[in-house]
Amino acid sequence: MLKSSPFHSRTAPLMQADQWRRWAGYRAVSAYEMTHDREYLALRNACVLIDVSPLCKYHITGKDSLSFLNRLVTRDVSKCSIGGMLYTPWCNSQGKIIDDGTIAHLSENTYRLTSAEPNLRWLEDNAIGMEVKIQDVSEEIAALALQGPKSRDLLMTLTDAPLASLKYYRFVNTSIAGVPVMISRTGYTGDLGFEIWLESSQASTEAVWDALIQAGRAFALQPAGIWALDVARIEAGLIMLDIDYTPANKAMIDGQTSTPLELGLDWAISWNKGNFVGRKALLAEKQQGSSVTLVGLEIDHKEFERQHNQLALIAPYPFTAWRTMLPLAFEGKQIGYATCGVWSPTLKKYIAFGHLQSQFAINGTIVTIDLDVDRYRRPFNAKVTKLPFFNPARKKDVL
Amino acid sequence: MNNHKYDAIVIGGGHNGLVNAAYLAKAGKQVLVLERRHTVGGATITEEVYPGFKYLIASYLISLLRSEVIQELELARHGLEIMPLESTFVPLLDGNYLADWPDHDATKHEISRHSKRDAEAYDEYSRTMRRLALAVRPLLDLIPPDPTSVTPNDLATMAKVKGTLSGLRKDDFYLLARLMTMSAGDFLDEWFESTPLKGTKATSGIIGTFMGPRTPGTGYVLLHHYIGDIDGVFRAWGFARGGTGGLSQAIASAARSLGVEIKVNSPVAQVIVKNGVATGVALENGDEYFADIIVSNADAKRTFLKLVDSKNLPDDFINDIKRFRISSPACKVNLALDGLPEFTSLPKGKEALLRGSIEIAPSIDYLERAYDDAKYGGWSRKPFMDALIPSLLDPGMAPPGKHIMSMFVEYASSDLEGGWNEEKKAEFLDVVIDTLAEYAPNLKNIILHKHIMTPWDLENTFGLTAGHIFHGELSLQQLFFLRPSPQWSNYRTPIQNFYMCGSSTHPGGCITGAPGRNAAMAILEDRP
Numbered sequence: 060m061l062k063s064s065p066f067h068s069r070t071a072p073l074m075q076a077d078q079w080r081r082w083a084g085y086r087a088v089s090a091y092e093m094t095h096d097r098e099y100l101a102l103r104n105a106c107v108l109i110d111v112s113p114l115c116k117y118h119i120t121g122k123d124s125l126s127f128l129n130r131l132v133t134r135d136v137s138k139c140s141i142g143g144m145l146y147t148p149w150c151n152s153q154g155k156i157i158d159d160g161t162i163a164h165l166s167e168n169t170y171r172l173t174s175a176e177p178n179l180r181w182l183e184d185n186a187i188g189m190e191v192k193i194q195d196v197s198e199e200i201a202a203l204a205l206q207g208p209k210s211r212d213l214l215m216t217l218t219d220a221p222l223a224s225l226k227y228y229r230f231v232n233t234s235i236a237g238v239p240v241m242i243s244r245t246g247y248t249g250d251l252g253f254e255i256w257l258e259s260s261q262a263s264t265e266a267v268w269d270a271l272i273q274a275g276r277a278f279a280l281q282p283a284g285i286w287a288l289d290v291a292r293i294e295a296g297l298i299m300l301d302i303d304y305t306p307a308n309k310a311m312i313d314g315q316t317s318t319p320l321e322l323g324l325d326w327a328i329s330w331n332k333g334n335f336v337g338r339k340a341l342l343a344e345k346q347q348g349s350s351v352t353l354v355g356l357e358i359d360h361k362e363f364e365r366q367h368n369q370l371a372l373i374a375p376y377p378f379t380a381w382r383t384m385l386p387l388a389f390e391g392k393q394i395g396y397a398t399c400g401v402w403s404p405t406l407k408k409y410i411a412f413g414h415l416q417s418q419f420a421i422n423g424t425i426v427t428i429d430l431d432v433d434r435y436r437r438p439f440n441a442k443v444t445k446l447p448f449f450n451p452a453r454k455k456d457v458l
Numbered sequence: 459m460n461n462h463k464y465d466a467i468v469i470g471g472g473h474n475g476l477v478n479a480a481y482l483a484k485a486g487k488q489v490l491v492l493e494r495r496h497t498v499g500g501a502t503i504t505e506e507v508y509p510g511f512k513y514l515i516a517s518y519l520i521s522l523l524r525s526e527v528i529q530e531l532e533l534a535r536h537g538l539e540i541m542p543l544e545s546t547f548v549p550l551l552d553g554n555y556l557a558d559w560p561d562h563d564a565t566k567h568e569i570s571r572h573s574k575r576d577a578e579a580y581d582e583y584s585r586t587m588r589r590l591a592l593a594v595r596p597l598l599d600l601i602p603p604d605p606t607s608v609t610p611n612d613l614a615t616m617a618k619v620k621g622t623l624s625g626l627r628k629d630d631f632y633l634l635a636r637l638m639t640m641s642a643g644d645f646l647d648e649w650f651e652s653t654p655l656k657g658t659k660a661t662s663g664i665i666g667t668f669m670g671p672r673t674p675g676t677g678y679v680l681l682h683h684y685i686g687d688i689d690g691v692f693r694a695w696g697f698a699r700g701g702t703g704g705l706s707q708a709i710a711s712a713a714r715s716l717g718v719e720i721k722v723n724s725p726v727a728q729v730i731v732k733n734g735v736a737t738g739v740a741l742e743n744g745d746e747y748f749a750d751i752i753v754s755n756a757d758a759k760r761t762f763l764k765l766v767d768s769k770n771l772p773d774d775f776i777n778d779i780k781r782f783r784i785s786s787p788a789c790k791v792n793l794a795l796d797g798l799p800e801f802t803s804l805p806k807g808k809e810a811l812l813r814g815s816i817e818i819a820p821s822i823d824y825l826e827r828a829y830d831d832a833k834y835g836g837w838s839r840k841p842f843m844d845a846l847i848p849s850l851l852d853p854g855m856a857p858p859g860k861h862i863m864s865m866f867v868e869y870a871s872s873d874l875e876g877g878w879n880e881e882k883k884a885e886f887l888d889v890v891i892d893t894l895a896e897y898a899p900n901l902k903n904i905i906l907h908k909h910i911m912t913p914w915d916l917e918n919t920f921g922l923t924a925g926h927i928f929h930g931e932l933s934l935q936q937l938f939f940l941r942p943s944p945q946w947s948n949y950r951t952p953i954q955n956f957y958m959c960g961s962s963t964h965p966g967g968c969i970t971g972a973p974g975r976n977a978a979m980a981i982l983e984d985r986p
Contacts, residue, residue, distance in 0.1 A: 060559075060561065060563070060564045060567070061563060062567065081563060084563040084566060084567060177574070177577065177578045178578070179574050179575055179578055180575045180578040180579050181578075183575065195574055308581075308582055309581070309582075309585065311585060311588070311589060312627070313627060
């Protein structure tokens with residue numbers, strides 16, 4: 060009953076341990092190998108290929124497409140020239156976040172918006188009275204994320220496109236194995252990386268996949284799944300819908316909603332571009348200050364280990380990210396909650412996302428998080444830090 | 459002549475009568491239930507009309523049964539088992555279909571075949587309806603207050619009502635006010651664009667009511683059907699093992715274990731009233747039974763216009779009861795089948811859809827036309843059907859390899875022009891089968907036996923006035939503190955010691971047990 064990605068004919072045979080999961084109604088890979096260790100290590104040290112086709116994609120065309128997008132999202136889309144992309148959240152009129160994604164300026168009056176959840180209805184409702192056409196192209200466009208320090212070297216063997224000089228959040232149109240593709244310098248890993256967009260026919264997807272895998276042999280390319288991606292995106296301080304925030308149109312009560320300001324996305328709000336959905340509420344929040352703030356947490360893993368050792372146990376490392384809400388306390392009183400956490404093999408730290416009452420969201424503040432030590436639940440210190448945890452220069456560098 | 463005196467007598471062994479009796483007995487009362495038929499359950503019944511095939515001749519599904527009733531009367535211990543219906547299948551004549559699966563993604567895929575926009579709206583619609591239902595649900599368990607009254611009891615209950623509703627988000631409150639006053643059709647038009655989706659969603663607004671999906675007020679009925687849940691899943695319907703008769707047997711067993719005495723084949727002719735106080739009942743055979751508390755599980759019209767001498771009732775109350783709207787459009791059809799119906803539009807590999815609801819409701823217009831045909835004393839030329847194949851859920855319902863199909867059918871007027879008779883029944887039964895056979899062409903070849911309960915039969919068999927399955931319309935003018943009559947919505951009546959516990963009282967019809975339970979609370983308030 061789940062939909063298969065356009066790359067299924069290539070990804071399915073690689074699956075070793077039946078570790079499939081759901082992603083937006085699609086069958087997606089958690090990890091191809093028995094564990095995701097090698098997939099993560101390849102992501103940070105070589106390169107990985109991740110099928111991200113389940114992303115929702117919309118083509119927005121027409122005379123009013125720019126004013127429509129500028130009304131819809133919080134960032135100023137007019138700053139995005141043709142060949143450029145930008146990341147942005149969008150909100151309802153109360154300033155509560157509905158989704159976040161990217162906008163690519165494909166050509167004059169033509170944009171592509173990606174989102175985690177289907178947004179067709181929200182887009183259409185906000186386009187009333189505008190000369191704009193919104194087309195759901197989610198199933199027509201396949202997408203691969205080629206991420207990691209070697210991703211550029213690999214891609215440069217397959218195309219003559221000027222990838223060496225391609226800047227962060229810019230894209231080029233070229234071809235791989237004779238298939239027209241759009242390659243953007245984007246990703247969800249906080250690393251050097253690209254996303255490759257192409258039409259979803261089986262001939263095209265197989266040709267591109269095969270070419271990448273073939274060329275990838277020289278660069279230790281590893282197909283990877285969501286588990287590896289999840290570790291990387293937490294290190295990179297990137298939020299995830301449904302995990303780190305509940306989209307406003309999915310929330311049962313107001314208390315479940317979040318605003319971009321609460322999620323540390325103030326940089327993604329353009330106050331001077333004119334009105335946009337949620338501006339008034341967000342401006343009021345900016346003036347009064349947010350009640351909640353997203354922070355990074357470094358959990359005291361040494362103490363976690365010590366307490367295990369005391370019981371003659373070896374502390375378990377959370378190699379797979381957890382995605383549950385855990386209460387955070389200060390002097391025994393709950394002052395927030397964590398939404399995800401993982402052991403960072405790169406930083407050798409136990410990191411997590413915390414949503415704290417803003418007065419506690421100060422670097423260096425020590426809060427506590429309850430973790431299980433064998434059969435007992437104990438509070439452990441967690442130090443408030445800035446996000447992202449990991450931000451290598453190669454993410455944005457050009458050759 | 460029987461001189462034995464009980465604490466309480468319940469007239470009618472329908473599910474609410476049994477629930478009421480059980481709660482009274484639980485509180486230490488000595489209770490007698492008098493049932494006119496050979497078996498208890500009222501319309502909550504399973505009958506083997508055709509040997510080997512257990513027909514659901516009246517009610518067929520359970521959703522709104524209060525979990526309090528299940529827990530407090532320990533119905534599981536007395537044999538109640540409810541199996542959730544997994545899906546809804548809406549076959550269409552153009553070869554397409556719509557399906558609602560228990561899985562979110564699966565349902566979304568089905569809907570997006572019809573409209574991507576609707577697939578997205580559906581999530582939000584379901585969440586909104588769940589929030590509204592959650593807010594309204596506590597009202598089911600309240601003894602309705604009289605908003606004009608300033609007694610401490612009424613004021614306290616009004617405060618509870620206010621408290622319940624003030625938990626709603628602002629926008630939800632406005633939406634609730636609109637939903638309560640608009641038609642299901644208009645409400646659904648605001649959400650969806652695809653025809654079959656609106657059709658199947660609109661059915662919740664018309665089940666059991668003599669209104670079309672475009673009639674204002676059906677919005678409330680829509681919500682009423684969302685209030686039910688099974689294990690926390692709202693708008694879920696379940697099938698009781700053995701049919702709904704299995705449920706009434708479980709309640710009867712619980713009642714008996716609490717000491718309730720149940721006499722079947724004991725039709726009550728009259729409530730005995732002395733000096734404005736009910737003291738007992740007289741059976742049709744002349745037997746009399748006496749008690750301090752008399753409770754009627756019959757509908758309001760039957761109770762006050764037939765079982766009670768009108769001289770004991772104030773005129774304005776009698777007028778309220780006379781104008782209580784109770785015309786009914788609902789029929790039940792049962793088919794004994796030699797195999798499974800083959801729906802032309804059911805794709806291979808999706809046969810599991812036959813285990814859920816099968817709805818003939820291709821569009822709101824279809825439903826509205828079905829209503830149009832019936833509202834002047836006729837019946838739908840193309841009726842709406844909510845069908846179910848219970849033998850796929852509970853093999854005990856039919857002999858091995860055979861099946862039964864239960865169909866809830868609207869509309870056929872209880873006030874049929876020229877009146878109902880056997881010929882008219884057979885004629886309408888053919889209309890129903892012809893309509894269904896358009897979707898499942900092999901149907902006629904596999905029918906072993908067919909059976910219809912028209913409003914006329916429901917009245918004759920169960921004593922439901924006009925055959926109304928809710929004991930009176932669930933329309934706004936007769937809900938909550940207006941049900942069945944203002945000032946007498948709290949299960950009490952103008953006759954002292956005489957109470958109501960049937961679906962003519964708040965919160966109305968469906969197998970809820972709530973009127974029975976609430977009435978017991980009101981009675982125990984008066985006579986602890």
